[in-house]
Amino acid sequence: MKKTFLTGCLLLAGLISQAQHEPYVKETDPAVLEKLDQWQDWKFGLMMHWGTYSQWGIVESWSLCPEDEGWTQRKPAGIPYYEYKQKYEALPNTFNPVSFDPAKWAAAAKRAGMKYMVFTTKHHDGFNMFDTKQSDYKITAPNVPFSKDPRADVTKETFNAFRKEGIHIGAYFSKPDWHVNSYWWSYFPPKDRNPSYEISKYPELWKQFSDFTYKQIEELMTGYGKVEILWLDGGWVRPLSMQTKESLSWSKTPPQDQDINMPAIASMARKHQPGLIVVDRSVHGPYENYRTPEQSIPEKPLDYPWETCMTMGGSWSYVPNDQYKRVNVLIHNLVDIVAKGGNYLLNIGPGPDGKWHDEAYRKLDSIGQWMNVNGDAIYGTRSVAPYKDGKVCFTQKKDGTLYAIYLLDENESLPAVIRFGGVTLKKGTKMELLGGKGKVSWKEVDGMIEVKMPSVPLKHAAVIKIKV
Template sequence: MKTMIKTFLMAGCFGLLSLAGVKAQEPIGYVPEKDPAAAQKLEEWQDWKLGLIMHWGTYSQWGIVESSSLCPEDEGWTQRSPAGIPYYEYVKKYEALASTFNPSRFNPERWAKAAKGAGMQYMIFTTKHHDGFCMFDTKQTDYRVTAANVPFSKNPRANVTKEVFTAFRNEGIHIGAYYSKPDWHTEYYWWPYFPPKDRNVNYEIAKYPERWKQFKDFTYNQIQELMSDYGKVEILWLDGGWVRPLNAHNKESLSWNKTPAQDQDIDMAGITKMARQKQPGLIVVDRSVHGPYENYRTPEQQIPDKPLDYPWETCMTMGASWSYVPNDVYKPVNTLIHNLVDIVAKGGNYLLNVGPGPDGEWHDAAYTTMEQLGAWMKTNGDAIYGTRAVAPYKDGKVCFTQKKNNGAIYAIYQLDENEELPAKISFKGVNVKKGTKLGLLGSKGNLSWKAAGDQVTVSLPASARKQAFKHAVAIKIG
């Protein structure tokens, strides 16, 4: 994930190099899904609102950024230890992490219960990141968690992806598979005959088309395994957007490349057709590759300034890092809930990341944070789930959502840290008709209110103010 952030920062440095000889596309608008089952699933997904993503792999043993230290392009901002170690020696040490990976405290049921308690309704798990290490029992490579040289392979729960999917599915949480399109381990993408220069394929595809075909087959076969052998999967979440057809590039994506862009076409049409035959109604998210295989868009570590006119999801770390680091600092719950309210008011979903550690456990802060999220969602979930954006999405400290099924509007007042519930809450932009009943979620009785011009002022009784509400309160209108 963090790899992509760095590429955005480098756009100014490498954009001119990349554009040479390649005509960038005009920006492509959102392409609605034509498959009826997938379109219906996408509509359901927009009701779920809050999800979990987990970045986990052998890199957790070093507590470093996932995968990126392998990429020469990213040297200088990722951790390569010890400093000054020759590149291929470092790669050998990194890939040897597989031989010591043994998460003896792996307990996905605990994760799933925590996510369920937090009110999360879907989960995305990294089956394979850019480094190519597979957290599932693939038959396409020995660089996998179930290989004989991996200590954890002796554990009956060694097929980590299957265990995670089953645990979360048993809690009623919808399942998504993260899969990295680039693979920096396989010889079909980073061919050892050439040194890698950046994150892209390191050989000329036009000169070695058969090798690229082997990579396409490798990718197809791994995704086919994930769609065939791991139960019901509802989202295929593809990362590594630089792997795309040449005619799908735009100015932004071209600016990610140090080397001239190549036609990294992996046949998304064929992959999607196969995947949906195995998993009818599957949502496909080919991240940042605008077109028919990007069912929703995924702004990373940021929240759009205004509502977007297509399905979208902010993916964001709960702490500071996508992958496990020993002393990660988690965001205050107040911040996370304010983010959630802001995102949902703008019509999006919120996907929060946790990075499991080398022993297979989360930071304690992940559990306590989720408990507090869940406490708030238990009271205020009606203002979040199954809602859509409604104009105006925000007025000062008040955000608005509207229930999809009955049209009820919620005014959600964002409390500052340690702020007590005020005696009155005012907002503009929502026409409240005379005689409409207003109620505060988590408190009994109707609220008194009055309208003056386009402003509505709601009075909150002393009994409600004694309830020690935190983070945000939701007023139901109608």
Template sequence: MQKLVMVLGCVLLGFATARAQESESPYVPETDPAVVQKLDEWQDWKFGLFMHWGPYSQWGVVESWSICPEDEGWTQRKPAGIPYYEYIKKYEALGNSFNPVKFNPARWAQAAKAAGMQYMVFTTKHHDGYCMFDTKQTDYRITSPQGTFSKDPRANITKEIFEAFRKEGIHTGAYFSKPDWHSEYYWWQYFPPKDRNVNYDVVKYKDRWDKFKQFTYNQIEELMTGYGKVELLWLDGGWVRPLKQQTKESLSWSKTAPQDQDIDMAGIAAMARKHQPGLIVVDRSVHGPYENYRTPEQEIPERPLSYPWETCMTMGGSWSYVPDDKYKPVTQLIHNLVDIVAKGGNYLLNIGPGPDGEWHEAAYTTMEGIGAWMKINGSAIYGTRAIAPYKDGKVCFTRKKDGSVYAIYLLDKGEQLPAVITFKGIIPAKGARLTLLGAREKLSWKKTAGGVAVSIPAALLKQSWEHAVAIKIPAVQP
């Protein structure tokens, strides 16, 4: 009988795995009216700030992943060759020496507002389990008495950041890692970790898994009740999911047989929304009712997507702090923003603060450059939706809810504004008065065999234009 049960178990596991390898589940629209409304508002915000920060910034290493026993390019330890458990001991001690004395979230919030960012997401806890908030569930936290920074009145870093950004009118979001590689309820020290996944049998040791579920629930409830208004719960670690929701991609993240890592998202979402009505929940990569929007990472989709989405991308080369990080040019970042918005998405741009609590100076100057452009052209970005054909050559299109359309011409670095801008797929309504944002002059235009040609007055050609220009079309032909 026991043998039969084992065989049936293998068959069922194989069936679940086969189902998971089928095509990904479609987007599940939200039904809660408050969340639907908040999602619509979120799609108006367009541009946000992401911040990965923790004690690992002292070493300038990738966040969390160097303690993962997988042999991948992003999991390498420094110095190379250091024994695993010796490295873990040193890594986990970083919380004690973490002392960001220059921590000044007000300056970050002011820079974000000046750049035109309308929301932010902060890493309250990454996969390593270190909490940047005053949790009561573990001592592995920024406010632990053993930590150097715990005596600082700003020690509850998440609270300080949320308050500073809300003061500037910026919407706040909490990044939270579902897996916790420090918790004995996820990586039990009785067994060595094999990969990023839970390292024990969650069926055999059900009580331990139940404690992890409660631990996760309790921490998220702390964030939803003690940190003011939170509008986004951005959950990472998509391998923590029910077995029935596994996909070909998520199965590839496990070196052993996949497990049913169900943490009761229904219960978590209900609790979170009880405390924060209308909360957007992003159970990223787990396609289902708790993935209110999807999050392409470090890439821009080739085509518009049929559901709410957000590209999360680094401003530099790394999610977390690197001493000599190189930041993307302002022109590239603005072009990314325009491309994403034209395809109906949002842009969440990441900066990794350093161990002293400051950004690289290049981050501030980059934000200033973006802000100067947004101050003139923001109306072509905020509150817009996609409109076909989305993009034609170097011209991207966005649509306001009142029916007006913007044709945004992407200027290459050093390129002069052309005397004539042409595009096809969008035709202004008869008699429409076209203008260039940042200028008062009326633009003449005409229909051509190839579409539309917009002439730029000579006076405007003499002015200096950078990154992109937006032409406002008050009405277009059906």
């Protein structure tokens, strides 16, 4: 027994080591490569986490997970697990977002300069925000008050509203499902976020779950218009051979072979949606077309497509009186991310009534005012060395046009002279200040470019267009 156990551990350790060093796998489908290149031009997107949990103003789904982590705590503290689970799963009975107005969301996103969106069709708790035929745990079920509303299929309504504004559509979908019996089988209590049973002992249950997942994704790919991104969350659902040290740290129980047949899912999805970008988050392989650092910005450019997903406030889902980031911070994040070659996916959580906080609209409008003037330095650009020098970030168009973006501190006036290094310019190179009248002149001093700026009132960041 010990020898067999040791052999298994050594084999698993080898698989983990191999998976940890897996490089980015470049897509080979020409249609997907073309879509990825377009996606890298979009730069700025909106994400929305929304579900029955918004009624309690709590972290999405995670309080159902029997792991003792800061983000899994139940309120009130000390409530017995099954009592809590029963109350949580009764939330659909009171879910009635009568102020749901996706056209208002879409208009605000467009004003902000967002080019794509990712909407949670289902989170880990298994509550479906679309009219799935695979489950009765959904917003269109008869027990949900909002099901009587003609807008009850909120995923369809949201996709249509954003599509009408010319915004590209992405569907967030949780691979794990903590409601369906073929994942958290009621015969056994869940021990952590993973299946409550041993897959190797009950393969027929896992087959049911894999089929269920396939069918739900097929519904999204066939009944909701053009979808360009399939954004899959729950990276612990993966083949055993693709486990890493990171993914194993998410489990309190022995690792299992949670293979849902991604090749079949991706093939089916792209048959219905040619060129579809598939993002199997954190599962480094052929179905992670771009990577998604969460709530963080890499220190340096990455040599593959990537997107920082980050909250506008402090929470992914709605909480009352959430504290939103300052506009200066949001714009600086956008510039920093784009200068390093990434996209910025900014999350706003709708409330139980279907509304955003008023502050979210104000932030987006302020971002839009800046983007209307300076968007040329953001859209359709790529990372260029040195990407950043002090308070100056750099981006470059495909035609070679260079942008130097000076990050203004809160309430800082535009300096009379901006200096940066790492850039070599030919004599006679012309510059202009976007959104500012007045002459811009430059000279080279000790290997540094010194740009004399006009005296104009600017906020957040000043963009110098350099016609190389």
